[in-house]
Amino acid sequence: MSEAHALSPVSLAVAEASKALLHQMKPDGHWSAGCRPRLLESALTLHLLRGLDNHSAAKAALSTYCCRSLESVRLDVTARRADQSFSAAVAAAALGRPVPPGDLARLRTLLDADRHTSVPRKQVVLQALLAAVVPGTPGVDTMMLAAVSAQGGTHQWVGQILAALRLERAPSPSSPDLELLVKTQGADGSWQGHVLATVVSLLSLSRSGLAPDTVDRGVEFLLALLRERGGIPFIRDQDTWVTALGALTLAEAGVRRHVMEPSARYLRAAQLSDGGRPYAAGVTQSDADDSAVAVTFLAAHGAPEAAPAVKAGAQYLLNLQNSDGGFPTFVRGAPSDVEITAKCVRALLASPPNDESHRAARRAWRWLETRQRADGGFACEWNLSPAFPVMHMVDTACVLPARTAPNSVQRVLARCGRYLDATSLPGGGWPLRAEDSQAHPCRPSPGQPAHTPDSTAEFRHTPAANARRRAGRRARLSEPPALRLRRSHPGTDLPHRRSGSSNGKGLYPYGYARRRDSHSTDKAAEQAQRKDTRRSG
Numbered sequence: 001m002s003e004a005h006a007l008s009p010v011s012l013a014v015a016e017a018s019k020a021l022l023h024q025m026k027p028d029g030h031w032s033a034g035c036r037p038r039l040l041e042s043a044l045t046l047h048l049l050r051g052l053d054n055h056s057a058a059k060a061a062l063s064t065y066c067c068r069s070l071e072s073v074r075l076d077v078t079a080r081r082a083d084q085s086f087s088a089a090v091a092a093a094a095l096g097r098p099v100p101p102g103d104l105a106r107l108r109t110l111l112d113a114d115r116h117t118s119v120p121r122k123q124v125v126l127q128a129l130l131a132a133v134v135p136g137t138p139g140v141d142t143m144m145l146a147a148v149s150a151q152g153g154t155h156q157w158v159g160q161i162l163a164a165l166r167l168e169r170a171p172s173p174s175s176p177d178l179e180l181l182v183k184t185q186g187a188d189g190s191w192q193g194h195v196l197a198t199v200v201s202l203l204s205l206s207r208s209g210l211a212p213d214t215v216d217r218g219v220e221f222l223l224a225l226l227r228e229r230g231g232i233p234f235i236r237d238q239d240t241w242v243t244a245l246g247a248l249t250l251a252e253a254g255v256r257r258h259v260m261e262p263s264a265r266y267l268r269a270a271q272l273s274d275g276g277r278p279y280a281a282g283v284t285q286s287d288a289d290d291s292a293v294a295v296t297f298l299a300a301h302g303a304p305e306a307a308p309a310v311k312a313g314a315q316y317l318l319n320l321q322n323s324d325g326g327f328p329t330f331v332r333g334a335p336s337d338v339e340i341t342a343k344c345v346r347a348l349l350a351s352p353p354n355d356e357s358h359r360a361a362r363r364a365w366r367w368l369e370t371r372q373r374a375d376g377g378f379a380c381e382w383n384l385s386p387a388f389p390v391m392h393m394v395d396t397a398c399v400l401p402a403r404t405a406p407n408s409v410q411r412v413l414a415r416c417g418r419y420l421d422a423t424s425l426p427g428g429g430w431p432l433r434a435e436d437s438q439a440h441p442c443r444p445s446p447g448q449p450a451h452t453p454d455s456t457a458e459f460r461h462t463p464a465a466n467a468r469r470r471a472g473r474r475a476r477l478s479e480p481p482a483l484r485l486r487r488s489h490p491g492t493d494l495p496h497r498r499s500g501s502s503n504g505k506g507l508y509p510y511g512y513a514r515r516r517d518s519h520s521t522d523k524a525a526e527q528a529q530r531k532d533t534r535r536s537g
Contacts, residue, residue, distance in 0.1 A: 018253045021246055029262025033242035037231020039069045040083075043091035044199040045222050045232045047133050050094075051206060058223055065230030066091045082107075082114035086126060093134040104130075104137065121148045121158065125200075128165050132203055140165060155330035156285040157197035160184055164197075164204035171208035182211050189221030192283050193236040198222065240270050241279045241290050248297040257301060264301045267294045268309045275316030288320055288327050289382070292343035299350035307352075314351035317344050318360055325367035329382070338371050338378045342392035349399055365400065368393065369408055376419030387423065387430045390416050 007015070025031055046062040049055045070091055085107050089099050111126060124140050131139040149162050163177040172178070181201050184191060191197040202218045205211050225232050247263040270277050276286025277294050295313035298306040321327055326336020327344040345364045348357040371378055378389035394416050397409045424430055429439025 014253050018250055018255060021250060022255070022259070025246070025263070027262070029247075029260075029264070029266040030239055030243040031246045033238050035233035035235055035238065037065060037227045037229065038087075038234045039066065039091050039231070040087040041195040041199065041234050042066055042069070042231040043087065043094040044129070044133070044196070044203070047090075047094040048199055048203055048206065048222075049219070052219065055219070055223065058226055061226060061230035062232070063095060063230075066095055068229075069231070070095075082110040085110050086130075090129060090133050099134050104134070120144070121151070121154070121162075124148050124165070125161055128168075129200070140169075142169065145169070152333075155287075155334075156184070157192045157194040160191045160197050161200050164201040167210075168204040168207060171204075171210060173210060178205075178210055181205065182214050185214055185217065186282055188236070188282060189217035189219075190236060192285055193280050195222070195225065195232060195234050195236070236280060236282075238279050239281060240267070240277055240283075241293075243267060243270075244277070244290055244293040244297060248293055248300070251297055251300045257303065260301055261303070264298060264303060264306055267298060268306060270294070271309055271312065274319075275312035275314075276320075277313075285330060286316065287330050288317060288340050288344055289329055291316055292327075292340070292347040295347040296343070296350045299347075310351050314348060314357060317347055318356060320344075321360055321364065325363035326371075327364065336367065337381045338368060338389045339382055339392050341368055342389070342396040345396045346399055349401070361400075362405075365396075365405065365408070368396070369405075369412055372412060372415055375422065376415035376417070377423075384433050385430070386434050387420065390419055 021031075042062055043066050046059060046066060049059050049062070070088060089103065089107055093099050111123065124145055127138075128140045131137045145162070145165060149166065154162070160181060163180045167175055167177040167181065181191075181204075185201075186192065189198075191201055198218055198221060202215055202222075205215050205218075221236075222232060225236065227233070243263060243266055247260055247267065250260060250263075267277070270281065271294075272278065272284065272286045274286055276288070276291040278284065278286055279290050291313055295310055295317070298313070299310050317327065320332050321344075322332060322334075322336050324336055325341075326338075327341045328334035328336055329340050341364050345361050345368070348361045348364075351357060372393075373379075376390070377386050378393065380386050380389060383389075393412060397413050397416075400409055420430070423434075425437070425439050427439065431437070431439060
C-alpha cells in the first residue's frame with residue numbers, strides 16, 4: 001500500500017467503529033438500547049411495592065440493589081451533587097432507615113442552589129416525593145402546586161405527574177385528574193415509558209384506592225423492567241433515539257444507502273402525526289432531539305420515499321422554534337437549549353431549502369452565538385459532559401453555508417477549540433463531568449466491560465473527541481476517511497464521500513455544499529498554477 005493511500009489511525013478507528021455498529025443493528029434496521037438501573041426509580045418502586053401485597057422476590061431484589069448503591073456513595077449529603085443526595089435520601093427512607101433532619105435541611109440547601117432542581121416545577125415534584133417516602137416531611141403547598149399546574153408549557157409526562165400530585169391531595173372517583181391518568185396509561189402499563197411518571201402515578205392511585213386495574217398494569221410494567229442486579233431504569237428503552245443517532249453516524253461515515261435502508265424505513269415509521277418523533281416506540285410525546293437527528297439522517301439518506309418524512313419533520317421543527325430563535329426539547333415556549341438548537345439547525349440545513357428554513361436557521365445560529373461563554377463552552381442541559389454541547393456546535397458550524405455569518409462561524413469555532421484545549425486531560429480525552437480527573441471512555445462503570453477500540457461508544461459518545469475529530473478533519477485531513485478506505489480496500493461498503501451539490505447526492509443532498517476537502521483545494525490550486533505557467537510561457 002502506498003503512503004498516500006495508507007489509513008490514518010482516525011480513518012481506521014472510524015471504519016472499525018462502523019463495522020461494530022452495523023453488527024449490532026437488528027434486521028429491521030433499529031438498535032436496541034436498554035438503560036442501566038438508577039437509584040431513584042429503584043427506591044421509589046421499592047416504596048410502592050412495600051405498600052402492596054405479594055412481590056416478595058422483587059422487594060428483596062430492589063432492597064439489595066438500594067443497599068449496594070448506597071454503599072457505593074458517601075452517605076454525607078454535603079459531599080455529593082443534588083441529584084445524588086436526593087436519590088440517597090429517598091433510598092434510605094425506602095429501606096426503612098431514618099433520615100436525620102439535619103441531612104434533610106442540607107439537602108434542601110443543595111436543591112435550592114442547583115440550577116436544574118431549583119426550577120419551581122421540579123421543586124414541587126421533589127418535595128412531593130420526599131413527603132411520600134420520608135416520614136414527617138411536609139407535603140407540597142397547595143397554592144404552589146396550583147401555580148405550577150397553571151403555568152402550562154409542559155410535556156406529557158410532566159403533566160401526568162402533576163395530575164397525580166393533584167389527585168393525591170384531592171382523591172375522588174369523579175376527578176378529571178383520575179380520568180386523565182386512566183386514559184393516558186399506555187398499553188404496556190406505563191405512562192410514556194417513563195418510570196418516574198409511572199411510579200408517581202401508581203403511588204397516587206394506590207393510596208387513594210382508585211383504579212386498581214390501572215395500578216396492577218402499572219406494577220406489571222415495573223416488574224418487567226427489573227434488572228438482573230435488582231434495579232429499575234429511568235425509562236423503558238430509547239430505541240428510536242439510538243437508531244436515529246446510529247444511522248446518522250453511519251451515514252456520515254459513508255456507509256452505502258442500501259445498507260441503511262432498513263433504518264430509514266424504521267425511522268419513517270416512527271414519525272408521529274405532528275411530524276416529530278418520540279424517543280421510543282409507544283411514546284406519544286414527540287421531541288426536537290429525536291426529530292432533528294432523524295431528519296438529518298433521512299435527508300442524508302436521500303431516498304425519494306423519505307422526502308415527505310423529511311419535509312414533515314422540518315415543518316415540525318419550524319413550528320417548535322421559540323421567539324428567541326432557539327429550540328426547546330418538547331414544547332414551544334419552554335426554555336431553548338443549546339444542544340437541541342444546534343441539532344435543529346443541522347436538520348433544517350439538510351432538509352429541502354426554502355426561505356422559512358433559511359430564516360429559522362439564521363435566527364437559531366444568532367441565538368447560539370449569544371449562548372457561548374467567554375471560555376468557549378456552553379451550558380449543559382441534557383448531558384453531564386460540558387464538552388457535549390461544544391461537539392454539537394462544531395458539528396453545526398461545519399455545515400453552515402459559507403455565506404451565513406462567516407466571521408461569526410470562525411469566531412465560535414475558535415472559542416470551541418480553545419475550550420477543548422483547556423479542558424482536555426493530560427493523558428488525552430475529556431472527562432464526563434467537569435470535576436472528573438479521568439477521561440470518560442477509559443473509565444468503565446461498575447459491572448460494565450471496559451471500552452475497546454471496536455466500541456462504538458468510543459467515537460460517537462465521547463463528545464469532545466468527536467468535536468475535535470470534526471474540526472481537525474476540516475483543517476488537517478487530506479481526504480475523507482471513507483475515500484481513503486475505499487481506495488485501499490476495494491469492495492468495502494464505505495463509498496466515496498461526496499460533497500453536497502444541487503444534483504441531490506452526497507451527505508447534504510439538497511444543495512448545501514460542504515467545504516471542499518483539502519485534496520480538492522490542492523488539486524484546484526495545482527491546475528490554476530499550470531494554467532498560469534502555460535499563459536506565461
